[in-house]
Amino acid sequence: MRTLIFRTIAPYLSALMVLYSIFVLLRGHNEPGGGFIGGLIAASALAIFGIACGVAAVRRALKVHPMSLAGFGLFIGTLAGVYSLFTKQPFMTSQWWPVTIFDVEIKLSTPLIFDIGVYFVVVGAIASIALALEERESD
């Protein structure tokens, strides 16, 4: 799979896919999308980069082990639900902080944080499986 064309295009393709995955993650609250599908798109971006340029390059680019990303996602996903402890509401009651930037109302909220947690769990888990499988193939 390491053709010149693929190797040249893969970094740009991966970058685009990661960007798109963040777009899908953020639009997910009211429209199709969300943390899970966004995470899958980002994980496939990493997988494509791995196929083209080798797993070592992906691991270098990621800086941390994908499994740690999954742990981080689980961590903030759980903490997103804990915030309602301080408002005397049950676990996982959603909290909203609407802010207006350039006349656009953006609703920041704990569900968004939870979704970002899901995103990281999916990226981390799927990427570590994908990278492990690709590693086995290359040697």
Add this chain to the structure above:
Amino acid sequence: MAGPISSAKVDYSAAMNLAPVAAGDWLVVAPVLISLVGGAVCLMTRKNTQAQPKLAMIFLALLVAANLGLLVRVLDKGVITMVMGGWLPPFGIAFTADALGATLSLVASIVAFCAGLYGAVTVDGTGRRYGYYPFLVLLMAGVCGAFLTGDIFNLYVWFEVLLIASFGLIILGNDRPQLDGAVKYGVLNLIGTNLFLIGTGMIYGVFGTLNMADIAAKISELDNAASGTLLTIGVLYFLAFAMKAAAFPVNFWLPASYHTPNIVVSAVFAGLLTKVGVYALIRIFVLIMPESRDYMADLIAVVAIATMITGVLGALAQTEVRRVFGYLVIAGIGSMLAGLAVGSNLAISGAIFYAVHSILVMTALYMAAGVMHRMGGSYDMRELGGLYGANPAFAGVFLILAFAVSGLPPFSGFWPKVMLVDAAMSDGRGWLAFAILLSGFLTTLAVGRVWIYAFWRGGPEGTPDGTAVAASGGTISIGSSALWLPIGILTAMIVYFGLQPEVMFDLSARGALGVIEPLGYVRSVFGDAP
């Protein structure tokens, strides 16, 4: 700014609980939260094999504290419910802690704490990098979640969580017998989980709700036309949880897999996993579907007798210590099922007490097996010997555990057996009582064999008669003094519950009453007028 969006001008009071929640009620979700956060932190520090055990131990200690606080609060205030997200039940997912769930959750977390201590010695760097601690802590999320949830589909989810964590634990060393054991364990458990899911789908079809309290309240209003469907659901659930609990004849996965992983993993599995299945049986059949239980009582009794007798005969036939203990786990499950078969207040109390006893003693026995392996270099009785001479103190601890698992006084196994036999006799099930006593007697023989071969005789097979002390002579340490602490905690609890059974009598009686008379449970979820 916090709270539901104010600009929408919607009246949320019909769908949401807007009353403030006392911080103490958060204890219901605290065990799961602590385990999830702890698992996440351990996962992030996976490569740091030095710091990770300490972090995990902090979270496991917090977990014990949270469960203790929860139990105290439940005993003080009655059943506590928290519905996730503030939605009103049955639409929100409810966590409902009653005496039964809180007690088992506490005992389970103590066992996990001991396993964390034990694992610090027996799980090497490779095992830690493969995730012993993250999996152990996440396993506890599944176990505590299963004990505390009040929603039947959520129960399924926690079963999945603990199953996935247990898959990770069972293949920790990645060698061939482990993978072999894991495949048998995995396939059987996945089939069981599927049956559970099918039954849950049917429950939703019949009742339109998955909240346990809601089902318990609605089931008595159901007309007779649905009784056939209910019975089908009952049988499906029974088969599913019998697989999880390792009841005869769907228990062959247990002896095939429990001797393969790292010994501390076996200890956790033997202590916790099958008991979650028993808990689910009690929760479903006593709280939610008492009529199905009445109808199936004879079947459950037959399964209980078969489980006890085949389990203990299996134990007698083995020479591998871990396999002996694996079969003893099964025999214990039979005793708990006997309680479920009788179904009276005393019988369910006995089953709950027995579950607590079994969690403690089976974990301790597997941990002791690990120590025997460290001292004698083998798990096979034929190759062990002279351990009494090598370390009399450890031999004494093993003797306590052996007495406890056989149900001999004055240890924790005695009282639940008395309760179960008493309950079975007063229900007119003489055969069931006889089977409980017989399995206790045969268990004595099975662990007596381990005692005689591994401890009492002078040395391994071939040592001349009359040798009192192993050839090396003198006291051999049990490998690492850090191993004394987890075994010591568990043994101390076993002795304490044997000498002071009132604590457990009270807890298990309240637990049993809570599931037999579901009014308190239902009211906790729906308020005074459901």
